[in-house]
Amino acid sequence: SAVISQKPSRDICQRGTSLTIQCQVDSQVTMMFWYRQQPGQSLTLIATANQGSEATYESGFVIDKFPISRPNLTFSTLTVSNMSPEDSSIYLCSVSTVTTGYEQYFGPGTRLTVT
């Protein structure tokens, strides 16, 4: 399985500000995804991070609010822009590895609180 790290692990931010979350994988992976888990809820896919091109967003999520970068096969960032208390969630990146087929592994998550 891939070893995935995320930074920061948690943060408390003021409304109106932005936070960039980093996701680092210890090996090259084909697919990287970003999910959001609102308090007491299940996970919802935000977008697929595409290497070298614009991310593919799911319905209800837009690039202006959640810009994503993926400069190479092991790293991606998600920015939560112009935050409001409704953005308080756990943000998780996941990867699908070439060697293990369709198994998907998640990073430890970033717990964001917006005040």
Next chain:
Amino acid sequence: AQKITQTQPGMFVQEKEAVTLDCTYDTSDPSYGLFWYKQPSSGEMIFLIYQGSYDQQNATEGRYSLNFQKARKSANLVISASQLGDSAMYFCAMGRRSNDYKLSFGAGTTVTVRA
């Protein structure tokens, strides 16, 4: 559209006993995968087991087994010999091959193991 249903919000199980977590899904795609994840209170998502739609055998991983009934569109997780450390939230998820295995998650089931 794909939908994952977990009807059990919470379950209690006695230590050393087995527990079955229900999951049904709905898709018209012939090629898909079913996943189970464990989420302890720390928030990380731990991959447990994967079942492909074309797999003839039910998947097993240690104390975890997946009871896959394709015609009924169910993919129940069985945890045998429960341990106190199994207390967590468990999520069922599905990804379709035609959609790069982007995951849709069920609402989750909280399992509490009693000593």
